[in-house]
Structures are given as C-alpha cells and as structure tokens.
Amino acid sequence: MIIAGYLFLCIGTVVAQATLSAMLSINEIYPDLCLVLVCIIGFFTNEYKGLMIGLTMGLFQDLLAPGGIGLNMILKGLAGTLAGLTTHTISTVTLSAVVLITLALSLGCGLASLIVAYPDLIGPEAFHAIVGTLVPQSLYHSVLAAGIFLGTHKARKAFGMVHSGQGIR
C-alpha cells in the first residue's frame, strides 16, 4: 500500500511537472518539482527511501525528457540519498538546513544537467546559463522546499506526529 502510494506520488509529480511547470514558472525559470519532492522525502524519511523514490521519479522523468534515460535517474537518486543522509548527520532538520541542502543539491544537479545537455557550452553563454538560469532556479527550489517543509511540519505537529523538542524525525 505504501509502495503504491509512493509510486502514485512519483507518477503524479512527473505528470504535474510536464503539465503545470509552465504555470509555476517565474520569469522563464521552471521549477523541477521532482527534485524538490525527492529532497523533501529524503529529509522526512531516510536515505534508502530517498534513493528509491529518487531513482523511480528520475526514471519517469527521463521517459518524458529529450535526453537519454539515466541522467535524471542518477541525479534524483543521488539527491534523495544525500537529503536522507543529512537527517543522520544533522540531528534535527531545521528550516535553514532544508534551504541550504536543497540549494546545494539543486546547484549540483543543475550543473550536471547543464554539462550533459550542452557539453560545448563555454564562455559568456555558460556564465549566462549559470547566473541567469541555474542559480535562480536553485533559489526557487529552496523556497519551494522550505514552503513544503514548513507546511508538512505544521501538519505533522497538528496531528501529533511530532513531539516538540524532538525534531521532525
């Protein structure tokens, strides 16, 4: 049942990414909803679930992306694992940790995607792609992750799933 739920979440997120990302775009900056959700799942669960959901979501995303199958799978799996690992190394996942880790993971994944998509990109065009697209997109991901984190955290607290002083795990 839980696996079916996660599978439904993966499919739903990829479909939402394909159909709603234009609505969520700010100044031609499109959010990668899959990356944000993989990070959030990593924070709230553990590195294994982060890895599995990251791989699945990345595979679905690759099926609808122009690049070959594998890039998103690897990047999302890695992002989910690293997001999950931080919940072990950082005892309490705070809002600032979520923002910073999402920012770092988004920058890393974005840079890897950029290199794979445009291997010949150099000079001013590369600079423009990084400053004009990669950095704003990563900041956008951080804000989205922070919003989802706060919303989920409050909901969990309201339903008594979090004991104050113990963090979210």
Add this chain to the structure above:
Amino acid sequence: MAMILEGPLHVVSAIQNSIGNTWAHYVALQEVWEENQRLREEVQRLQGEQNQLREQAILAREFQELSLYQATAPMTTIPARIIGRNVSNWYQAIVIDKGESDGIRGEMGVITNAGVVGRVIRVNQTTAIVLLLSDPNVAITGMIQTSRDEGIIQGTPQGNIHMKYLPPLSPVQVGDAVVTSGLTDDFPRGLHIGHIQQVTKAATDLFQSGEVTPIVDFSKLEGVLVITSFRPVITDESPSSSASLPAPEHAP
C-alpha cells in the same frame, strides 16, 4: 353587546392576518432565497459550460486551420496535440500525443501552419518528445528568402535562435524572412522560420550571423503537424530537372 366583541375581533383578526401575511411572505422569501441559490448555481454551471465551449471553439478553430493547411501543404503530415512541455529544465521541449503507433519516427520535422516548430527527438508508443527550434541541440538549414543565402539555424541556451555561417557578402538586413532551405531530410524547402532581428559581423569574423525572431510563438502552441514525408518543392531554379524527372518521395 356585539359591539364589545367586534372591536377586539377586528384587532385579533388584523393581527392574525398580519401574522399570516408575514408567515406567508417569510415562507415565500425562503422559497425565493432557495430559488436564488439554485439560480446562482445554475449561472455558475452555465458560465463553466460557456467557458468550456469557448475553449473548445478556440481549439477547434486552431485545429481547423491546421487541417486546412495539412490538406493544401505539399507534404504528408500527422496532426498532434501538445500534452506536456519542459519536462526537463535544460531542454526546450514539448510532448505530443502521437507516437510510434501513429507512424511518428525520430528526426521527423514538426511544424504549424505558421512555420517550423522543431524536430522529433524521441518516440514512445503513444507520445513523442519534440525539441523546439530554440533548443541548442536542434540545428536545421535555413536561408534568407530574398537573397537565397544559406546558413545554419540553431537555438541558444537562453531560448533564442541564431542563424550562423551566413556568407560574409550576403546583403542580409533586419526584417528579412528566413525559410527552410530543404537541404536536410526533415523539412521541405520554403517553410517559414522567422525574421532576422539583428545582424552581427565582427571585422575578424569569416561569416555573418543573425538573431532570428521565430514566426511561431512556442509558449502558446497547442497543436502541431508532424511531417512524415514530402515532395521537394520544385522551384524555378531547376526547371529542367522537374520536367524530365519525377519528384522523389522523401521520408525523413
């Protein structure tokens, strides 16, 4: 004696009538309120329906234009609807609702009645991914319509379109129309790509280059035509070949 009762009787009757009227009005008002609610819901439903019909009419008009173009264009095309876009942030791409089962193959050209959209890059069973002309991974051959000078049309990571390798002495000017040259197998000659917006040539450059404003607004696309095969457009430049040889059928 009866007059003693008449006064109170009239008063009580008046009060009774008043209460009766008030009650009747209240009940009536209640009914009016309920009817009002019903009508409001009806209005909302009809507004929703009207909006849907308007949307369907717009789509039908767009697809009618496409099918009219499809009927007259010198090529075989398959109409497709756009069901997704920009799945990955680093590609300018759209997802269409036709795939391998509908006869779509990789590298096929994609157009609208206005002009060139892009190229099919990946085909699934019932969907296909189309890279837009504004993506750096797409390059097609184009030419300036007036001077017939040829160059390569390629996108940039910023989503713009450049025309590269234009001859250094080409009299290209801002506003010149750019069309496909037909040298590649995916697009026939003469399809509109856009207009030259800016021409650049440094003193040390071997070629001129220009920035092209696409004729198709990629952000508002809803339907496209996928070119499955075409006959090369016979131009005045090759009258002898057209007279002696039948035009071969090209399949990208």
